[in-house]
Amino acid sequence: MTTHNPDDLRVRKTRRSLQQALIRLILRKGYDSISIQDIADEAETARITFYRHYHDKEALLTDCLNDLYEDLTRRTERLTPQMLVNDQSPLHTFYVHIVEHETLYRILFSSRGSQTVMQRLRHHMAGFALSTLESLNRTPIGDIPVQVLAYHAAGAQIGLAMWWLDEGKPYPPDYMARIALWLSLHGALGAVGAIEPRIPPPILP
Amino acid sequence: MTTHNPDDLRVRKTRRSLQQALIRLILRKGYDSISIQDIADEAETARITFYRHYHDKEALLTDCLNDLYEDLTRRTERLTPQMLVNDQSPLHTFYVHIVEHETLYRILFSSRGSQTVMQRLRHHMAGFALSTLESLNRTPIGDIPVQVLAYHAAGAQIGLAMWWLDEGKPYPPDYMARIALWLSLHGALGAVGAIEPRIPPPILP
DNA sequence: AAAGTTATGTGACAACGTGTATCATAAAGT
DNA sequence: ACTTTATGATACACGTTGTCACATAACTTT
Structure with a gap:
């Protein structure tokens, strides 16, 4: 897996899309039944792009939760x-x-x-x-x-x-x-x- | 899915085998990587037999844990x-x-x-x-x-x-x-x- | 113990999800 | 403008899932 540059605008945009897509999907149909394809579709990106950034669904979830906890911790x-x-x-x-x-x-x-x-x-x-x-x-x-x-x-x-x-x-x-x-x-x-x-x-x- | 008779010796034996197989497999390789085929193999039964008793892996796990909970309540x-x-x-x-x-x-x-x-x-x-x-x-x-x-x-x-x-x-x-x-x-x-x-x-x- | 009932085994099938590869294209960085 | 790099499209091999008939074995009932 290529190591992407987190400062690249494209990278940041893609990851943000994937995170927000996962949140929306969790709200809509729960976590377990979500496939990588679902996330890619919702994020309007290619499925392979997901794999270029996250190893699996859990990794993406962890990323999202870190944001949630950061938000909580900040306050x-x-x-x-x-x-x-x-x-x-x-x-x-x-x-x-x-x-x-x-x-x-x-x-x-x-x-x-x-x-x-x-x-x-x-x-x-x-x-x-x-x-x-x-x-x-x-x-x-x-x-x-x-x-x-x-x-x-x-x-x-x-x-x-x-x-x-x-x-x-x-x-x-x-x-x-x-x-x-x-x-x-x-x-x-x-x-x-x-x-x-x-x-x-x-x-x- | 046929409703099986829980009193039938074959049914009880099969379910017990499946439960114990799941426990052994979790000990050996963790829960996530276990497939239905793995459980069936470990229980020395056919894969389709699993589906005749449980809808999915979670259902079998819940069955195991319910037994645990009942045991605690009893004591x-x-x-x-x-x-x-x-x-x-x-x-x-x-x-x-x-x-x-x-x-x-x-x-x-x-x-x-x-x-x-x-x-x-x-x-x-x-x-x-x-x-x-x-x-x-x-x-x-x-x-x-x-x-x-x-x-x-x-x-x-x-x-x-x-x-x-x-x-x-x-x-x-x-x-x-x-x-x-x-x-x-x-x-x-x-x-x-x-x-x-x-x-x-x-x-x- | 024999007859009837019911669960299990075999083998096969389509559908789906996963993970990876290649190459062209678009979008960023310098 | 030029170079670098991320993304998109398409395809493939592989494993897993859930479900068929049909035959066979095991259990229950009489």
Whole structure:
């Protein structure tokens, strides 16, 4: 496969066409049933041109998702301690992003969506959780691994967002963002007002 | 497609062969590169026989995973308040189950796993969270919807388990079960020892 | 155990998707 | 204007899919 020059106008135009074509096709008929020929037709380009830029469908999808994540990351700001209690949290950005790209998120979350997407999203959210933890400027007690903390929170956010879309967005995005953050911070016992007794965390064996 | 009698010995034998063949093949060469012919060869049956029982590869995989899910449901018990602080929680059952069926869970959690089964697993975990909340015998403060609480916790558990398998099981199952439950109960602020000030939950708009 | 029923095996088929090759053409870069 | 390079058109070999009849084997029923 010839290595194309990414700065060439033709190359950039072709790749952008292919990416947008894939998005449109995913919205129209789901990911799995899409063939390379479909993408080429939709992008109004030759099938062989696809192979000159991407090895397979997954590679193109990855390219698209990178853009989506870049867009999300660009908007996501670090969480400062003061921001923990107001509406300007990165989770708010997340929920607004979901609303803006609702159809796409809906398909990615559904049974027709790709699990690869979810995995990437989980890593992304875990990274956000890690930086949030850093901004708190405290280390976990009881030798709780930070990774455990991060992926616990990441899964919680994604699972909640999936439920929210499934149910047809029963609550507004800003409420979801605040309650989601609050729950991750204070836990279920905080939610039921059972603040005592505070049981110490399990110790690593 | 002829409707086969599931009680017929030949049918049960064939389906079992196909299921086991798929598992073996996934172990050997991954899911994506497996063709129907491969499955038929491995199961020592004719290719057309596959089509007489399953519509496609995904259907066979779903069948395998449904069995897994049923097995987990059978073993999962309600969480009593006393069980919250010891090792006998359903989460312990969950992690032991993952270890026992590690290969299948890897598939389920991987990029090619079925999102449908994942969705069912999420609902299952959410139901478990709901019954846990009931056993606490307290209602959430600040009008927090119980569904939000449940799916927040469910996502956290599944996300954490996925990370744990991805990382090659860096901690023992019983530690994971206890830390997972503790984190859902006490939250991230509990994990960093920041118990005050206790910020009240957001109010529904 | 014999007769009837039903699942499986064989071999073949068209349709489709994939990946690659060649050569001419168009569009970019210098 | 000249050179370089990406794209388009066409074709090919190959593997996979889904579906036929028809014969045979295995199971169920009496």
